[in-house]
Structures are given as C-alpha cells and as structure tokens.
Amino acid sequence: MKGIDSLKEKFGDKSSLLTVVGVLVVEIVFFSFGNPNFLKINNFLSIGLYAAIVGCISCSVTFINISGMIDISVGSQIAVVGMVAALVSLKGNHWLVVVLAALFAGMLCGALNGFFITVLKLNAFITSIATMQMLRGVAYLVSDGMSITITDTAYKFIGRGYVGGIPMSLLIMAISFIVFHLISQYTVFGRNIYLIGGNPQASFLSGIKVNRLRFQIYLLNGLMAGVSGILMSAQTGAGIPAAAANYNMTALSAVILGGAALTGGKGTIFGTFLGSMVIAVLQNGMTMNSVGSYWQDIIIGAVLVVSISIDAIKGGSLKRKL
Numbered sequence: 594m595k596g597i598d599s600l601k602e603k604f605g606d607k608s609s610l611l612t613v614v615g616v617l618v619v620e621i622v623f624f625s626f627g628n629p630n631f632l633k634i635n636n637f638l639s640i641g642l643y644a645a646i647v648g649c650i651s652c653s654v655t656f657i658n659i660s661g662m663i664d665i666s667v668g669s670q671i672a673v674v675g676m677v678a679a680l681v682s683l684k685g686n687h688w689l690v691v692v693l694a695a696l697f698a699g700m701l702c703g704a705l706n707g708f709f710i711t712v713l714k715l716n717a718f719i720t721s722i723a724t725m726q727m728l729r730g731v732a733y734l735v736s737d738g739m740s741i742t743i744t745d746t747a748y749k750f751i752g753r754g755y756v757g758g759i760p761m762s763l764l765i766m767a768i769s770f771i772v773f774h775l776i777s778q779y780t781v782f783g784r785n786i787y788l789i790g791g792n793p794q795a796s797f798l799s800g801i802k803v804n805r806l807r808f809q810i811y812l813l814n815g816l817m818a819g820v821s822g823i824l825m826s827a828q829t830g831a832g833i834p835a836a837a838a839n840y841n842m843t844a845l846s847a848v849i850l851g852g853a854a855l856t857g858g859k860g861t862i863f864g865t866f867l868g869s870m871v872i873a874v875l876q877n878g879m880t881m882n883s884v885g886s887y888w889q890d891i892i893i894g895a896v897l898v899v900s901i902s903i904d905a906i907k908g909g910s911l912k913r914k915l
Contacts, residue, residue, distance in 0.1 A: 609852040613867040624878030644873035645762035646821045651847045652773040653817035655865045661790040661857025666721040668840035669728035670702040674822025676732050679741035679832025688748040696819035703815015707808040732834040741832040752827025774862040790857030849900040
C-alpha cells in the first residue's frame with residue numbers, strides 16, 4: 594500500500610505540472626493569434642525579464658508555503674530594497690557595495706517577519722499584512738515619496754545587461770531556481786521544510802527545531818526579496834517607493850499555480866517556475882493585446898482565485914460537509 598500511495602503521489606504531482614504546462618501552451622497560442630509580434634524573440638526576452646523578478650522571490654515563497662506558513666509582504670520588501678539600493682548608489686558607492694547593502698536590507702525585512710512569527714508566535718498571515726504596510730511606509734519615508742534615479746551603469750547592467758546574448762536577469766533567475774531545486778531535493782534543510790509543513794508537531798517531537806527552521810526560511814525569503822529588488826531597481830534605473838505593489842499576490846499565485854499547497858507539505862521549485870511563466874506570459878500577452886490595466890487586475894485576481902480553488906478542491910474541500 595505504501596508503494597501504491599507513493600506512486601499516486603508522484604502521479605498527482607506530474608498531473609498538476611502537466612496541467613500548468615497545458616495552460617502555458619494555450620496562453621502562447623492564444624496571444625500569438627491576437628498579436629503576431631508575440632512570438633518574436635525580443636518579446637520572449639521581455640517576458641523573461643518580467644518573470645525574473647517574480648521568479649526569484651517565488652523560489653523562497655515556495656519554501657514558505659511548503660513549510661505551512663505564508664508571507665504576503667514580499668512586494669513591500671522589494672520596494673524597500675530598491676530604495677536602499679538607490680540611496681546607497683546616490684552616495685557614489687561602488688556597485689558591489691550597493692548590492693550588498695540591498696541584500697542586507699532584504700534580509701532585515703525577512704528577519705523582521707521571522708522574529709514576529711517564530712519568536713513572538715504571531716499569526717503569519719496577520720503579521721505579514723502588518724509588515725506589508727510598515728515596509729511600504731518605510732519605502733515612502735526614506736525618500737519623501739519620491740523616486741530616486743540610479744545612474745551607475747555597472748549596477749544597471751545587472752538588470753539590463755546581456756552575457757553571451759542572454760539577459761543577466763534570466764541567468765540570475767535560472768541560477769536561483771537551480772539552487773533552490775537542489776536545496777529542496779538533496780539537502781537535510783530542504784527535506785525538513787517538507788516535514789514541518791506536513792506535520793509540524795511530529796517534526797518537533799522528532800527533534801527538528803521547527804521555529805528556528807522557519808526563521809531561517811523567512812531570512813532566506815528576505816534575501817531573495819533583495820535579489821528581486823536589485824533586479825527591479827536595476828531594470829528601471831531607479832528606486833521607486835510604489836514598486837512591486839502587486840507582487841505579493843503575483844508571487845503567491847505563481848507558487849499555488851505550480852502545485853504548492855497553502856496548508857503546507859507540498860510543492861516543487863519546478864512547478865513554481867512554470868507558474869511564474871504562466872503569470873509572466875499572461876501579463877505580457879494582455880499588454881500586447883491592449884487589455885486595459887483595470888481588466889488586467891481583474892483577470893490576474895481571477896487567476897489567483899482559480900489557483901486557490903484548485904488547491905482547496907485537491908485538499909478535499911468539496912467532500913467536507915462544513
């Protein structure tokens with residue numbers, strides 16, 4: 594029976610991934626009919642540049658969801674990182690100093706969430722709503738609500754440059770997905786994330802330091818918010834306090850579309866990659882086909898509802914009486 598259950602679990606995972614691949618193919622075919630420029634190489638590079646920012650933060654959000662927690666403050670974290678990068682660059686610092694300062698700012702944001710959630714034992718959802726508001730306020734406060742231009746060409750190369758004909762942003766995203774996949778599949782840290790998400794009480798009794806591990810995951814999430822914030826500020830050439838306003842839900846949508854469960858214990862980095870591409874293609878396709886920004890918000894919101902509904906149905910919500 595154990596072997597059969599294992600096969601069913603694997604088949605279910607593959608079935609979810611095939612569904613996401615199918616959705617991605619349908620999107621590409623549909624939007625290519627709507628606009629012949631959609632299939633051009635330059636457009637796919639544009640999709641990749643957008644997907645890189647969402648993809649990097651989605652890697653760590655996947656770990657958070659698998660562990661049975663949630664973080665909807667990542668957009669505000671990215672905004673803070675961008676503002677820190679712009680302010681440090683404005684003082685004439687070397688681009689490497691700017692990058693390190695931005696990554697440190699991201700980790701501070703992650704540590705803030707981790708402290709409230711794992712040390713003070715506050716509810717993760719409520720806490721991340723609060724920090725979402727707080728950090729967005731910080732992004733506006735440090736610049737008096739104004740965007741700050743970044744003139745350092747070496748720093749902007751991170752978001753705009755090409756290496757061997759491939760955008761630097763895509764290389765960073767690819768490395769991020771590969772590293773997180775290896776961590777999730779081949780390390781004790783990765784296996785423990787699945788264990789605490791599946792059954793935190795049993796994991797605690799078996800000797801896993803659940804709260805310390807969750808704090809480390811939030812810290813890692815802050816680091817990846819730093820990476821995404823660097824990519825965004827380097828691409829736009831500015832620190833923008835209103836940046837990444839919708840990324841809280843976008844990253845969560847990508848993770849859920851990729852097969853991760855809100856209840857924890859389930860999800861894959863490869864699935865998140867596919868989910869990120871579905872969101873990026875959808876966003877790009879709607880823009881190219883002149884879909885209004887308000888309709889775009891409605892459609893992307895509907896995608897999140899559908900993805901959460903799929904997760905709930907898989908969890909047996911239709912079979913429950915209440």
